[in-house]
Amino acid sequence: MKRNGDFKGVVLGEGSTGKAVDPCLKNIWSSRVPPRVKIFIWKCVSNILPTKDRLRRRVVLLDSNCVLCQNANEDLLHLFLDCPFSCSLWFSTPLNMCTTRYPWTSFKEWWTHVTTQFKAMGCEENFDKMACLL
């Protein structure tokens, strides 16, 4: 991404260090969703969103319960995949996804799995839908 937020003209497939770009990140940056959505997904797969588990490592935070259900510690996986509210939301979308089917170890693992499945089924447009739903 350029300093002005423009993604056009950025060479995909190779990072600034000359190393191969992670396919997961390449999918995000090459998607047709608005830049702010790309950045949000990048923060999710990089696990840098300020969820309560991360905030507790930096500041004193007494309440670590999920902001949605109040029944579990809030981390990225719980907030977006395991929380009953999130599960209901994902399942009620046109994508009809069950986010708790597998024991995901990271958001990036889930995201990579789902986007790979979309690609294998020839439904790449679902990537954009899922990105916007997130």
Ligand SMILES: [Zn+2]
């Ligand atoms: Zn919850």
